[in-house]
Amino acid sequence: MxxxxxxxxxxxxxxxxxxxxxxxxxxxxxxxxxxxxxxxxxxxxxxxxxxxxxxxxxxxxxxxxxxxxxxxxxxxxxxxxxxxxxxxxxxxxxxxxxxxxxxxxxDALTVVINPKNDWVKQLNVEDLKKAWEPAAQGKITSWKQMNPDFPDRPLKLFGPGTDSGTYDYFLEAVVEGKSSRGDFTATEDDNIIVQGVANDVDALGFFGLAYFEENKDKLKAAPISWKGGAAVEPSVENAKNATYQPLSRPxxxxxxxxxxxxxxxxxxxxxxxxxxxxxxxxxxxxxxxxxxxxxxxxxxxxxxxxxxxxxxxxxxxxxxxxxxxxxxxx
Missing domain, CATH: 3.40.190.10 (Periplasmic binding protein-like II)
Structure with a gap:
């Protein structure tokens, strides 16, 4: 079946x-x-x-x-x-x-953006850290503040709730800490993240690969660059061969x-x-x-x-x- x-x-x-x-x-x-x-x-x-x-x-x-x-x-x-x-x-x-x-x-933890977002070709882990770290709360509110190459548009963040292991892993991999900014839309229901990002060109969110695969007609996955390396897309093969880092995980x-x-x-x-x-x-x-x-x-x-x-x-x-x-x- x-x-x-x-x-x-x-x-x-x-x-x-x-x-x-x-x-x-x-x-x-x-x-x-x-x-x-x-x-x-x-x-x-x-x-x-x-x-x-x-x-x-x-x-x-x-x-x-x-x-x-x-x-x-x-x-x-x-x-x-x-x-x-x-x-x-x-x-x-x-x-x-x-x-x-x-x-x-x-799993390949996947960072998703709206399909109409035409300015993100890839995201660096440093970009993500700047957007999600605790110091970003109330301060990093636009895409341009996250990365000067991006337009001056509002940055709207969606993510799993704090009871989520996906949230915890993202913090360790990206923020390298125990907490993040608190002013984002948090939910234990990954489908709410799907809807939030699919309905807003300025949105960014993250969750497991399966939810992206199920909704790839509504979302776009951002390739991720780590430690100055080439950007790699989240996929089954890239999780298996360990090239999608640091967001591949058991x-x-x-x-x-x-x-x-x-x-x-x-x-x-x-x-x-x-x-x-x-x-x-x-x-x-x-x-x-x-x-x-x-x-x-x-x-x-x-x-x-x-x-x-x-x-x-x-x-x-x-x-x-x-x-x-x-x-x-x-």
Whole structure:
């Protein structure tokens, strides 16, 4: 079955209705809107394979919101578009929640502009930092202020809300900090960013590659230049070959070890999710980049061995997925 963001959003509303099945037949997932399309496609196909034995519900409360529920033991799996933070690890530890960190796919965080914008041929990371850093609030209000080569037109910014892992990753990659200006249109619904940029020639926004691919008839992606290098367009290939930097990133699911150990249907779902053949097909269908073959094998081993903890050492940008998976989680 062909999966798109529009179909998965509809399926989510259908699949999250009340269900009378015994709790042991239920897989509860929440978190990132970026990872949602992948997990929802997986959920649909898994439910078909299970012939109705298992129900999978997938909510969208943002990466941060999802971790709050997960670390309180309210969900089995948390979708995340960034690695778990130290504060979230602490919350999990306080509640006795051990987790297994697994990559779901690769993403190319995409900076989008209106198709009628005829002055942006590329954007430098320095341009983006100047527009989004905290010091820009109330001061950098025009395109010309962001880059003197651009016209003196109002700059209208759209982005994910502060609970979003995409927001967090963008800050680390571009602003190199923990916060941004606050005077932008923030939302946990990526479709609002699509509408905002599509309807305003002066707008700029960012989100995951899949939402751009789904709406490329309404938006234009800006090629990105980093550290003085040539500008590179966001694409599946450029995410896979790591030339689209610093905005290529892995996205994740976090699995409760207790759920995986005690609920066989959760274990089966995660094994289904990490199956290279099934995952590559579904990840591609919803517009993301499948993991390299070696990465799927390493992830399968980590899950089988119940390797708990995270391989990340604070905020890291531009690290290859195979290098990450080869690390020992802590």
């Amino acid at each position: 062909k999966h798109t963001l529009s179909t998965t959003l509809v399926l989510s509303s259908l699949l999250t209705v009340s269900h009378t099945a015994n709790a042991r037949d239920l897989v509860k997932i929440d978190g990132s809107s970026t990872v949602f399309p992948i997990t929802e496609a997986m959920a649909e196909e898994f439910q078909i394979a299970e012939k109705g034995k298992t129900m999978v519900t997938v909510g969208i409360s943002g990466t941060g919101g999802g971790f709050k529920k997960f670390c309180r033991g309210e969900t089995d799996i948390s979708n995340a578009s960034r690695p778990i933070k130290d504060s979230e690890r602490k919350l999990c530890e306080e509640n006795g929640v051990e987790f297994i960190e697994l990559p779901a796919a690769l 996205i994740f699911i976090y699995v409760s070890k207790k759920s995986a150990d005690e609920k066989k249907h959760v274990e089966r779902f995660v094994e289904f999710y990490m199956d290279e053949k099934e995952a590559s097909k579904l990840v591609s269908e919803v517009g993301y980049v499948p993991l390299p073959e070696k990465a799927y094998k390493l992830a399968q081993e980590n899950f089988k061995n119940r390797s708990t903890g995270s391989v990340f050492h604070g905020a890291e940008v531009g690290v290859g997925i195979e290098e990450l998976l080869a690390r020992t989680p802590k």
